[in-house]
Amino acid sequence: MSLSTSIHDIKTLVLSFHGIIAMETVEENRVFSLLQSTALELRMPFFEWSITRGLVRVPGKTSMYGTSEPMNLLSSLQQMDTQAIFLLKDFARFTTDNIVARQLREVSQRFSKNRSTLVLTGEAVHLPPEIEHNVVYYHLELPGREELRKVLDTVLHSLVQANRIEIQLDARGREELVTALSGMTLNQARQTIAFAALKDGKLTEQAIKDVLERKAQAIRESGLLEYFPVEDNRFQLGGFARLKKWLQRAQTGFSREAQALNLPAPRGILLVGVQGCGKSLAAKVIAREWTVPLVKLDAGRLFDKYIGESERNFRKAIALAESMAPVVLWIDEIEKTMAPGGSEADGGLGRRMFGSFLTWLQEKQQEVFVVATANDLSILPPEALRKGRFDEIFFVDLPNAEEREAIVRIHLKLRRQDPQQFDLQRLVEATEGFSGAEIEQVVIAALYRGLHLKKSLDTELLLKEIGETVPLSISRREDLQRLRERARGRFVRVN
Ligand SMILES: Nc1ncnc2c1ncn2[C@@H]1O[C@H](COP(=O)(O)OP(=O)(O)OP(=O)(O)O)[C@@H](O)[C@H]1O
Ligand SMILES: [Mg+2]
Secondary structure, three states: OOHHHHHHHHHHHHHOOOOEEEEEOOOHHHHHHHHHHHHHHHOOOEEEEEOOOEEEEEOOOOEOOOOOOHHHHHHHHHHOOOOOEEEEEOOHHHHHOHHHHHHHHHHHHHHHHHOOEEEEEEOOOOOOHHHHOOEEEOOOOOOOHHHHHHHHHHHHHHHHHOOOOEEOOOHHHHHHHHHHHOOOOHHHHHHHHHHHHHHOOEEOOHHHHHHHHHHHHHHHHHOOEEEEOHHHOOOOOOOOHHHHHHHHHHHHOOOHHHHHOOOOOOOEEEEEEOOOOOHHHHHHHHHHHOOOOEEEEOHHHHOOOOOOHHHHHHHHHHHHHHHOOOEEEEEOOHHHHHOOOOOOOOOOHHHHHHHHHHHHHHHOOOOEEEEEEEOOHHHOOHHHHOOOOOOEEEEEOOOOHHHHHHHHHHHHHHOOOOHHHOOHHHHHHHOOOOOHHHHHHHHHHHHHHHHHHOOOOOHHHHHHHHHOOOOHHHHOHHHHHHHHHHHOOOOEEOO
16 A cells, blocks of 8 residues: 555545544554654644653653543543544553543544544554444555655665665666565564665665565465475476466566556466366466466465464465565465365355455455466355456366377476487377376386386387376266366366
8 A cells, every 4th residue: 555545544534533543553653654644734733642651742752741641641632622633552451441441432522523533553452342333443554665665765875874885776676675575564674674784784686585585484484375486486387378378468467567557467367177187287387487486375274273363364374475476376276275174164264264365356456366276166155256256267177189298298308208209199199088197197107117127218118007097087077077067168278
C-alpha cells in the first residue's frame, strides 16, 4: 500500500466520525508519522500519549500535568474542546479496569460527535466488547515501495554524511533493493539496510542478495513454507506447449509497461489432471522460467489442533510468501491441503480456509503467482472452479507422442545417456498411454537392469522394461475416463 493511500484512508476515518481507531501493529513509529501527516493535512492538532510520558502535543516535549495516569488522561480528554487526533500507545491493556473502560466509552461517544479521534495502537489491541462495538480496526498493510524508498534514502543519506559508507549501487540497483525489502516493516528495513551497508563500508549489489537471503531464512524458520532458491532450480518439463505459451504471455503482465497501464498482474493457475503427468513439475518449472524463487505451502504444518491457529498459520504463510514477491507460490494437491480428511470432517475449517484463500487470490496486490495442482475434482469446492478466480484452469492429460519423445529425451539426458543412440520412434510408440512419471520409471529401471547385466543402456532394454509395465491408464482406465469427461470442454489443455 502506498503512503498516500494510508493517509487517505485514515483521513476518511477521522472525517467520518470514527471516535476510536484501533491499529494492531508493531510499527509504532510508522503510525506516528502517518498520523502526523494526516493531522497536518486536516489541519488538526496531534497529541501523543504513553504511560511513561503522559499526553504531549506534537511537536513538543512537555506533557499535560498528571496525564500519565490512564483515568486522568481520559478525564482530560473528556473536558478538552479542541478537535484533534490522539495517538494512545499500548492503552488497551488498561481497559480491563471497569472504570477506565466506562470512561473510555464516554470519551468515544463524545469524540464521534465532535470529530476527534483516538487511535489505539499495540501489537494486539484487546478491548471489552461494549467498547469494541464503537471501534474500527484499521489494518495497516506492510510499507509499500514509496515508504521503503524513503527509508532507504534517509538511512543512506545519514550514513554517507557521517562518512561511514560509500554507495556503489546505481539507480536500477537501488530499485531492486527496494523490491527486495518489500515485506519488511520499516524498522526491519532500516536495520537491514544499515547492516548491509556497514558490514564492509559500502553498499553494493551484494546488499540485494543479503536482503533476499535474510527473508529466505525467515521462511525456512517459519516451517510453513518450503523454499526453493532460483539457483537450485534445474527442473525440466517436456511438452505442455500451450501452457508454456500462456506463461510467456502472462509474464509480460509483470512488466513495468503493464504496471504503467494499471493492468493487474497475473494471479495464478490451477492444474488438474492425471497422476504423474507433470503437474507438480510444472509448478517448479514456471519459477525456473521466470527466474523467481519458488515457495511451497506445506499443508501438513498448516493445520493445528488449536482453534484459530490454523487460520493464523495460513495468514502467516501468505504474508511470508508476499514478502518474497515476485515469487511463485505452489500449493500442491490443493484439495487436500485446504481440506484434510474431507471437507466436513474438520468442522468446516477447510472450507473457511479455502474461502479466505480465494478471497486473497482475488484481491492480492503483491506479485505472488499461485500455481495450484489438484487430482480430485470431486472434493474441490465448486467456487474454486468458477471463472475469475484462477486466471486459467488447465487440464493435464497423458502426454501425446511428441511430448513422450521430449520426456524420454529429458530423462535419458538426466542419467547421462545420449538420446541420439536410441530408436526414439519405437520408444514413443511403445509408451503410448504412459505418464511422464512412468516413462521416467522405465528409464531408471532399465538402467538398473543394464548395470546388473553389465550392459550399457540401449533401446532393447528400454522396450523390455516398457513391455513389463502396466500403466495406470490401463489398470485404472475408468478413473481416467471419468476425469477426462469432467474436464472436457471446461478446462484448457496444457498441450
Ligand atoms: N512432462 C514431463 N516432463 C518431464 N518429466 C516428467 C513429465 N511428467 C512427469 N515427469 C516425471 O515424473 C515425475 C512425477 O511427475 P509429477 O510429480 O510432476 O506429476 P503430478 O502430475 O504432480 O502427479 P501426482 O498427481 O501424482 O502428484 C516428475 O518428477 C518427472 O520426473
Ligand atoms: Mg503432484
